[in-house]
Amino acid sequence: MPRISVTVDGIRYDEEVEPRLLLVHFLRDRLGKTGTPIGCDTSNCGACTVLLDGRSAKSCSVLAVQADGCDIVTIEGLAAGESWHPMQKAFHEEHALQCGYCTPGMIMAAIDLLHDDPDPSEEDIREGLEGNLCRCTGYCTIVRAVRRAAREMSQEQEGAAAS
Amino acid sequence: MTEQLDAGVVARQIKESDLLGGPGGGNEVGRARRRKEDARLVTGRTQWTDNIQLPGLLHVAFLRSPMAHARITRVDTSVARTQPGVVAVFSGADFAAEQGSLPCAWPVSEDIVIPDHPPMAVTEVRYAGEAVACVVATDRYKAADALDAIEIDYEPLDAVTDMTAALEDDSPKVHESGNKAFTWTFAQGDIDAAFRDAPVRVDRTYVQQRLIPSAMEPRAVVAQTDGDSFTLHSATQIPHILRVMLALTTGIPEHKLRVIAPDVGGGFGSKLQVTAEEVLCLLITRRLGKPVKWTESRSEGNLTVHHGRDQLQRISVAADADGRVRGVKVDLLADMGAYLMLVTPGVPLLGAFMYSGIYKMDAYDFTCTGVFTTKMPTDAYRGAGRPEATFAIERIMDELAAELGMDPIELRRRNWIGHTEFPYTTICGLTYDSGNYEAATDRALALFGYDKLRAEQADRRERDDPVQLGIGVSTYTEMCGLAPSRVLGSLSYGAGGWEHASVRVLPTGKVEVVTGTSPHGQGHETAWSQIVADALGVPFEDVAVIHGDTSSSHKGMDTYGSRSLVVGGVAVVQACEKVKEKAKQVAAHLMEASPDDVEFSRGEFRVRGTGTSRTIQEVALATFAAHDLPDGFEPRLDADATFDPDNFSFPHGTHLCAVEVDTETGATRIRSYVAVDDVGNVVNPLIVEGQVHGGIAQGIAQALFEEAVHDADGNLLTTTMADYLLPSAADLPAYTTDRTETPATTNPLGVKGVGEAGTIASTPAVVNAIVDALRPYGVRDVPMPCTPERVWRALGPARTTKSTDGGLS
Numbered sequence: 001m002p003r004i005s006v007t008v009d010g011i012r013y014d015e016e017v018e019p020r021l022l023l024v025h026f027l028r029d030r031l032g033k034t035g036t037p038i039g040c041d042t043s044n045c046g047a048c049t050v051l052l053d054g055r056s057a058k059s060c061s062v063l064a065v066q067a068d069g070c071d072i073v074t075i076e077g078l079a080a081g082e083s084w085h086p087m088q089k090a091f092h093e094e095h096a097l098q099c100g101y102c103t104p105g106m107i108m109a110a111i112d113l114l115h116d117d118p119d120p121s122e123e124d125i126r127e128g129l130e131g132n133l134c135r136c137t138g139y140c141t142i143v144r145a146v147r148r149a150a151r152e153m154s155q156e157q158e159g160a161a162a163s
Numbered sequence: 164m165t166e167q168l169d170a171g172v173v174a175r176q177i178k179e180s181d182l183l184g185g186p187g188g189g190n191e192v193g194r195a196r197r198r199k200e201d202a203r204l205v206t207g208r209t210q211w212t213d214n215i216q217l218p219g220l221l222h223v224a225f226l227r228s229p230m231a232h233a234r235i236t237r238v239d240t241s242v243a244r245t246q247p248g249v250v251a252v253f254s255g256a257d258f259a260a261e262q263g264s265l266p267c268a269w270p271v272s273e274d275i276v277i278p279d280h281p282p283m284a285v286t287e288v289r290y291a292g293e294a295v296a297c298v299v300a301t302d303r304y305k306a307a308d309a310l311d312a313i314e315i316d317y318e319p320l321d322a323v324t325d326m327t328a329a330l331e332d333d334s335p336k337v338h339e340s341g342n343k344a345f346t347w348t349f350a351q352g353d354i355d356a357a358f359r360d361a362p363v364r365v366d367r368t369y370v371q372q373r374l375i376p377s378a379m380e381p382r383a384v385v386a387q388t389d390g391d392s393f394t395l396h397s398a399t400q401i402p403h404i405l406r407v408m409l410a411l412t413t414g415i416p417e418h419k420l421r422v423i424a425p426d427v428g429g430g431f432g433s434k435l436q437v438t439a440e441e442v443l444c445l446l447i448t449r450r451l452g453k454p455v456k457w458t459e460s461r462s463e464g465n466l467t468v469h470h471g472r473d474q475l476q477r478i479s480v481a482a483d484a485d486g487r488v489r490g491v492k493v494d495l496l497a498d499m500g501a502y503l504m505l506v507t508p509g510v511p512l513l514g515a516f517m518y519s520g521i522y523k524m525d526a527y528d529f530t531c532t533g534v535f536t537t538k539m540p541t542d543a544y545r546g547a548g549r550p551e552a553t554f555a556i557e558r559i560m561d562e563l564a565a566e567l568g569m570d571p572i573e574l575r576r577r578n579w580i581g582h583t584e585f586p587y588t589t590i591c592g593l594t595y596d597s598g599n600y601e602a603a604t605d606r607a608l609a610l611f612g613y614d615k616l617r618a619e620q621a622d623r624r625e626r627d628d629p630v631q632l633g634i635g636v637s638t639y640t641e642m643c644g645l646a647p648s649r650v651l652g653s654l655s656y657g658a659g660g661w662e663h664a665s666v667r668v669l670p671t672g673k674v675e676v677v678t679g680t681s682p683h684g685q686g687h688e689t690a691w692s693q694i695v696a697d698a699l700g701v702p703f704e705d706v707a708v709i710h711g712d713t714s715s716s717h718k719g720m721d722t723y724g725s726r727s728l729v730v731g732g733v734a735v736v737q738a739c740e741k742v743k744e745k746a747k748q749v750a751a752h753l754m755e756a757s758p759d760d761v762e763f764s765r766g767e768f769r770v771r772g773t774g775t776s777r778t779i780q781e782v783a784l785a786t787f788a789a790h791d792l793p794d795g796f797e798p799r800l801d802a803d804a805t806f807d808p809d810n811f812s813f814p815h816g817t818h819l820c821a822v823e824v825d826t827e828t829g830a831t832r833i834r835s836y837v838a839v840d841d842v843g844n845v846v847n848p849l850i851v852e853g854q855v856h857g858g859i860a861q862g863i864a865q866a867l868f869e870e871a872v873h874d875a876d877g878n879l880l881t882t883t884m885a886d887y888l889l890p891s892a893a894d895l896p897a898y899t900t901d902r903t904e905t906p907a908t909t910n911p912l913g914v915k916g917v918g919e920a921g922t923i924a925s926t927p928a929v930v931n932a933i934v935d936a937l938r939p940y941g942v943r944d945v946p947m948p949c950t951p952e953r954v955w956r957a958l959g960p961a962r963t964t965k966s967t968d969g970g971l972s
Contacts (some may be wrong), residue, residue, distance in 0.1 A: 013745050018304070020304070021304075023908070025303075025304075027568065028213075028214070029216075029302075029303075032216070032449075033207075034207070034211065034213075034214035035206070035207015035208065035209065036207065037209075037211055037213070037380065037428070037646070038213070038381070038458075038619045038885045039379050039380070039381065039461065040460075040461035040883070041461050041462055041883070042379075042461065042462070042883040042884050042885045044883070044884035044885055044889075045379065045461070045884055045889075047379060060420055074205035074207065075205075075206065076206065076207040076208075078206070079206055084206070088205040088206065091201070091205050092197055092198070092201040092202075092205055093197060094851070095197070095198065095849045095850070095853050097204055097205065097855060098202060098381065098429070098684035098685070098686070098853055099205030099378070099380065099427065099428045099429040099430065099683055100200070100201070100203075100205070100209065100426070100684070101211070101378075101379040101380040101428030101429060102379050103204055103205060104207050107205065108963030110190045122897070125892070126891075126892040126893045126895075127892075127893050129891070129893075130891045130892060130893040131891070132891070132892075133379065133884070133889050133891055134379070134892075135377055135378060135379050135429050135431070135857070135889065136379075136429055136863070137853060137856060137857050137860075138856035138857045138858075138860030138895060138898065138921075139856075139860065139891075139892040139895055140856050140897050140898060141853060141856065142892065143892065143897070163839045
């Protein structure tokens with residue numbers, strides 16, 4: 001069986017995996033990283049989105065062996081201790097989640113969206129999150145949350161630059 | 164476009180006043196509290212059923228029928244049993260003696276046919292996707308692998324896919340007894356007189372397409388046993404009902420069965436079910452003595468999670484020349500699918516009382532026939548019967564307005580129940596307790612800019628703009644808050660509609676609330692905390708809400724039908740009242756005063772006219788110590804309450820939708836959407852807004868995007884999310900929402916249900932807008948979902964006609 005070495009939420013794992021094992025099953029079933037859920041089997045819903053070397057990836061569409069050597073961040077590794085990432089805070093503040101099942105993927109995808117465009121318009125956000133489905137919110141509050149996080153993150157950056 | 168959408172965002176922001184106290188008189192009810200639930204959900208510390216790992220856990224995979232209708236002639240599992248990691252393989256025959264029949268709790272009529280519904284098919288399959296065998300293996304991949312090694316031979320039988328054809332004498336039969344499940348009728352007033360010589364009559368047929376509920380969390384089940392008792396984790400909305408029904412189905416005694424709904428990722432009615440997989444996982448764990456898990460894939464779920472809607476509605480309205488509605492007649496065919504599941508036959512009945520909407524009329528006549536087809540059974544999906552009814556009445560009101568050449572708002576004004584007329588008993592026999600249709604409509608019209616949009620519409624029509632503007636109106640009400648037990652009994656439902664709550668004050672003054680509701684996204688942990696915080700005067704943070712586990716929450720009727728707050732929330736209030744009364748006895752004793760002289764306000768008991776007081780926390784500690792209590796006082800401040808409502812809840816509102824329809828491509832774009840809802844008093848405006856938004860989105864999705872499509876052989880073609888179009892953020896507009904608040908008079912909180920309102924209201928608003936845009940072309944209907952192709956096809960012949968008239972071309 002192939003052996004892979006990956007870092008997930010700051011911890012290095014060396015594991016033997018079946019070549020066909022999906023990254024999302026590796027995360028959930030092998031490493032117990034159950035914060036990342038699975039919502040579909042056709043890569044449409046985006047619930048399983050993680051950051052793979054800093055960019056969003058649907059972990060149901062990546063084989064664990066393809067992640068060999070990669071640095072992976074899941075929803076569980078996003079907060080610094082009890083201090084939430086601005087995107088997590090914004091989702092809470094704007095009531096951008098109800099059942100919360102799509103939320104991990106939505107948050108990871110939104111972080112990647114701001115990576116490309118730190119100040120997206122409402123339309124940009126809607127287009128940018130097209131690959132992540134939510135059945136509860138109707139998306140308006142998610143759009144609001146991403147804008148709030150964008151504001152906060154740019155202020156943080158300005159603050160960091162000024163100090 | 165961005166500018167308009169942005170304006171919507173601003174209008175929808177929670178107002179500053181929402182951060183302050185509300186109508187309850189305390190600090191919490193009415194306040195836009197951020198949710199307690201979010202902390203675990205945004206950090207991934209969730210407890211979804213599929214997360215569960217147990218020592219020795221085995222994984223179940225189901226083999227499903229590839230045919231809609233067939234006889235099973237041979238099953239061979241011998242090769243599958245030898246595959247690596249395979250612990251057991253079962254077919255229907257292995258369970259035949261013990262699997263019972265999946266329950267239907269709503270035998271709507273005396274002559275209803277409720278066919279045997281084995282959880283795993285034994286001799287015949289009646290829909291594609293029906294479970295025919297299963298593999299139990301050491302991991303989920305090995306279980307799936309071994310499915311390929313099971314051999315099953317089928318003798319194909321004719322599929323039954325069309326309801327009308329199914330009722331013909333020569334139709335192939337789904338069941339021996341035929342394809343009719345039941346006929347249910349209801350009539351009030353003299354319908355013949357209403358239609359006889361009516362100056363205006365409009366007849367329409369509407370198709371409520373079949374929908375796939377699509378909660379984001381696929382179903383999952385974990386079953387385990389210690390040899391004597393059983394524990395079932397399930398992604399369900401109904402742990403309490405499930406426990407009773409599973410006990411009755413499997414013969415496991417109720418007290419030996421614990422059902423847990425951990426974090427559940429949405430339901431929308433789809434998890435209001437007793438499923439084959441839940442029964443089978445229990446039977447497998449009983450057989451093997453090992454814990455088992457089953458988690459469905461999305462494509463498996465599209466096939467086998469019960470579907471929604473699927474009705475054929477023939478509706479007629481008779482009116483006077485001035486637009487006054489005389490009567491409404493409805494003849495409904497409702498597709499049951501292959502079997503009657505938990506509330507399958509009851510769904511159209513929940514709509515039966517809503518076809519009069521908010522309108523006064525002299526007569527009403529309703530007939531519904533439940534029809535079997537070889538498809539996945541239908542059952543509750545957000546709104547369950549009421550979206551269908553509301554669609555039909557709101558669509559035909561627009562048609563009637565067009566027939567009369569009257570503005571659709573004006574027609575509604577002439578017919579709706581005036582705000583001074585409440586309580587009002589409708590022609591359907593429901594007593595609406597309160598409402599103000601005038602206020603909600605006026606507010607919606609103002610936010611929408613109705614007159615300006617009508618002017619723009621006239622202008623576009625005038626200059627033959629290829630992009631036409633349409634305005635859709637939906638002035639809905641609905642019956643929810645299920646439900647008064649006596650009424651449910653009169654409708655032959657198998658259970659009551661009460662709800663239970665326990666409130667426990669702990670020694671340190673913290674409070675535990677045990678609720679029989681079972682939230683899966685609705686925020687009960689937050690809302691119930693707000694209610695208790697106000698009722699007992701304790702901090703919001705000091706309240707914990709316990710739910711979803713029949714061992715800790717022993718009694719409940721769960722969450723569906725927009726019932727949780729209006730029934731379960733009221734039970735919480737009533738339990739708090741009892742706690743306060745007990746605490747008052749202790750406080751009076753401690754202060755050496757008569758209880759009659761003690762008043763309670765904001766967490767403090769005070770002897771009237773003195774400075775002497777005790778906090779509820781002090782009283783809690785004193786009760787715990789029990790050193791100095793009134794004679795005979797039982798040393799606890801806990802109380803419970805079971806609330807059975809006297810009436811349904813009747814939220815209402817006015818939704819207005821403007822669409823731009825490209826007459827050359829058939830493409831539609833929602834230009835603006837305004838919703839003014841009246842859900843009575845509001846406990847948490849943030850949660851209410853979220854419910855309204857999500858509801859509107861699902862209703863728009865029915866209007867524009869979603870449809871479960873079968874081929875002529877009964878195969879589902881929309882088995883994946885690539886084929887079944889759930890709207891993304893890019894497909895949906897921003898909504899402008901607002902509220903009017905006409906308190907309910909039937910519960911102490913003055914609240915009305917909100918979970919389904921948006922879905923009920925929005926579908927007709929959108930379709931009315933599309934038809935309104937195309938009315939100059941002679942278009943009177945576009946079947947749902949109104950895809951560009953369907954709009955274009957609806958327009959095609961009409962445009963030709965119009966152009967020969969020398970009009971639009």
